[in-house]
Amino acid sequence: MPLGHNHKELEIWDGIIEKTEKKLANWKAQYISLGGRVTLINSVLDSLPTYVMSLLPMPAKVEERLDKLRRDFLWKGNKEGKGLHLVKWQTAQLHKQSGGLGIRNLGLQNRCLLSKWLWRFNTEEEALWREVIVNKYGLNGNWVSNSVNSTYGVSAWRTIRNLWPDLSRNIVYKVGNGTKILFWKENWNGNEALMGLFPDLFSLCTNPEETVAEVWSIHGWNIVFRRHLNDWEIGRVAELLHVLNDFNGLSAEKDSIIWKHSRDGSLSVNKLYIKEVNEYPGGKPGPWKQIWRNKVPTKEDQWCSEEVTETYGVGVWRTIRNLWLAFRDNVRIKVGRGNKALFWKENWTGHGSLENLFPGLFSICLNPDSKIQEVWSPQGWNLLFRRFLNDWEIEWVSDMLALIGDFPGTNLETDKLLWRHHTDGQFYVNRMYKRDLATIAGKKSGPWSAIWKSVAPTKVKCFTWLVTRRACLTHDKLQKRGKIIASRCYLCKEALETNNHLFLHCKVTTQVWALFTNIKSLNWIMPEHTADLLSCWVRRGGSKSQRRWWRQVPACVWWIIWKERNQRIFVGKECAIEKI
Numbered sequence: 001m002p003l004g005h006n007h008k009e010l011e012i013w014d015g016i017i018e019k020t021e022k023k024l025a026n027w028k029a030q031y032i033s034l035g036g037r038v039t040l041i042n043s044v045l046d047s048l049p050t051y052v053m054s055l056l057p058m059p060a061k062v063e064e065r066l067d068k069l070r071r072d073f074l075w076k077g078n079k080e081g082k083g084l085h086l087v088k089w090q091t092a093q094l095h096k097q098s099g100g101l102g103i104r105n106l107g108l109q110n111r112c113l114l115s116k117w118l119w120r121f122n123t124e125e126e127a128l129w130r131e132v133i134v135n136k137y138g139l140n141g142n143w144v145s146n147s148v149n150s151t152y153g154v155s156a157w158r159t160i161r162n163l164w165p166d167l168s169r170n171i172v173y174k175v176g177n178g179t180k181i182l183f184w185k186e187n188w189n190g191n192e193a194l195m196g197l198f199p200d201l202f203s204l205c206t207n208p209e210e211t212v213a214e215v216w217s218i219h220g221w222n223i224v225f226r227r228h229l230n231d232w233e234i235g236r237v238a239e240l241l242h243v244l245n246d247f248n249g250l251s252a253e254k255d256s257i258i259w260k261h262s263r264d265g266s267l268s269v270n271k272l273y274i275k276e277v278n279e280y281p282g283g284k285p286g287p288w289k290q291i292w293r294n295k296v297p298t299k300e301d302q303w304c305s306e307e308v309t310e311t312y313g314v315g316v317w318r319t320i321r322n323l324w325l326a327f328r329d330n331v332r333i334k335v336g337r338g339n340k341a342l343f344w345k346e347n348w349t350g351h352g353s354l355e356n357l358f359p360g361l362f363s364i365c366l367n368p369d370s371k372i373q374e375v376w377s378p379q380g381w382n383l384l385f386r387r388f389l390n391d392w393e394i395e396w397v398s399d400m401l402a403l404i405g406d407f408p409g410t411n412l413e414t415d416k417l418l419w420r421h422h423t424d425g426q427f428y429v430n431r432m433y434k435r436d437l438a439t440i441a442g443k444k445s446g447p448w449s450a451i452w453k454s455v456a457p458t459k460v461k462c463f464t465w466l467v468t469r470r471a472c473l474t475h476d477k478l479q480k481r482g483k484i485i486a487s488r489c490y491l492c493k494e495a496l497e498t499n500n501h502l503f504l505h506c507k508v509t510t511q512v513w514a515l516f517t518n519i520k521s522l523n524w525i526m527p528e529h530t531a532d533l534l535s536c537w538v539r540r541g542g543s544k545s546q547r548r549w550w551r552q553v554p555a556c557v558w559w560i561i562w563k564e565r566n567q568r569i570f571v572g573k574e575c576a577i578e579k580i
Contacts, residue, residue, distance in 0.1 A: 144304010158318010171331005176413015191351015204385010233389010246406015259419010266426010273433010
């Protein structure tokens with residue numbers, strides 16, 4: 001990668017594009033099936049830009065160029081001309097289990113790789129690069145830098161920083177010593193930040209920025225409010241204490257973050273990619289203020305810097321910083337000392353921020369930015385509100401206390417961010433990528449797992465995927481693409497040739513299907529669509545070995561029907577049903 005270049009210059013990516021074109025030139029000299037092309041794209045082409053994408057945001061023009069190269073190779077292979085794209089590129093980029101081909105979405109992969117820096121920002125507290133970021137941009141909370149608003153020299157970090165909101169939603173904060181996790185604002189109890197769970201109590205607290213360590217003592221929670229509570233607000237406090245009931249107290253460990261979507265709480269790029277697509281105390285003393293000028297006001301004990309608003313020299317961090325809001329929704333806070341996690345505003349409960357869970361209490365808390373340490377004492381939670389609580393507000397406090405009743409208390413550890421979509425709490429780009437990709441795919445169901453778990457060759461699997469998607473170039477598809485052709489089924493020579501007719505309802509095809517259904521003595525009624533048949537077919541019972549070969553039948557039938565159809569069209573030779 002060239003040094004000294006503006007990271008926005010397209011020339012930085014010329015080497016990646018050149019390598020991709022060279023790979024394709026070699027492959028196009030060979031005949032490679034669709035399944036082989038999918039394998040080469042996933043295993044070779046998708047990995048070429050990974051290193052540069054982990055450092056810099058990819059320009060849209062570069063992404064479009066690489067997508068075009070991959071897309072043309074997928075559908076054209078070694079053919080010349082325009083080529084026919086049988087399925088939308090966005091569909092091909094979905095996971096195989098979601099009905100796609102598993103081809104990487106480069107833009108999403110780039111976001112996940114850059115989000116990894118936000119996770120490392122909280123786990124590599126002694127790293128030099130982190131000290132530079134802290135001294136240059138300052139801290140926003142305890143887990144991320146300030147937002148990057150400068151104009152020059154900050155765009156790369158600005159891009160990364162802007163990923164934090166998405167990432168933080170998948171993080172849970174693990175309480176150690178409670179000094180970093182904000183009691184009210186961060187999700188350290190496994191549910192949601194107390195600010196969201198009990199917004200009415202949060203609005204009455206004296207210090208919204210207090211940490212778990214400041215609120216917790218060996219006697220329990222010491223939640224301080226700005227005024228005496230009303231009856232209903234006392235009930236809400238009881239709910240809050242119930243929520244924190246499982247808190248085991250502080251420990252000598254530092255507060256940490258846990259990736260919510262993994263068992264070990266660790267985050268990898270792959271985990272992040274799969275699931276969507278996560279701390280640090282003050283910077284270590286050094287000569288960095290003489291090297292970097294602070295473009296953003298510094299805030300101590302925050303998870304991310306303030307937003308970058310300057311114009312020059314901040315582009316990279318501004319890009320990264322702008323990811324914080326989205327990143328934050330994917331993390332939870334592990335409370336240590338509780339001096340970093342915000343009690344109301346951050347997801348340290350594991351259920352979300354208390355601000356969102358209890359907006360009524362948050363609106364009357366005395367200090368919306370109080371940290372867990374400021375609200376917790378050994379005696380329990382010390383929630384402060386701006387006025388006396390009404391009866392219904394006391395019930396809200398009771399609900400909030402019930403939610404955070406499992407809080408073990410602060411300890412000597414540092415508050416940490418955890419990726420909330422995995423039990424290990426670790427952040428991996430792949431986890432975020434899969435999560436984001438699943439969000440794009442939605443809740444689309446289909447027999448996709450049955451296709452890709454098959455023992456058939458890859459080219460047959462890809463063909464089965466096309467049949468299920470009704471994307472094969474049957475006559476009706478060719479006519480829609482402007483080809484002048486008489487639509488007639490070459491097998492039965494009666495009906496119009498469509499995807500469902502050729503592979504399901506043709507007289508010749510039904511005879512082939514009957515050979516298999518008769519084996520199981522099935523009275524089979526052919527469904528309307530190929531996807532419906534595949535869904536019904538894989539549900540048939542029997543022994544493990546019987547189920548295994550039975551599930552290969554649709555792919556086998558469709559493959560031989562397609563070969564027979566092409567043989568009749570291009571060779572003029574017909575085979576009897578028995579030979580088929």
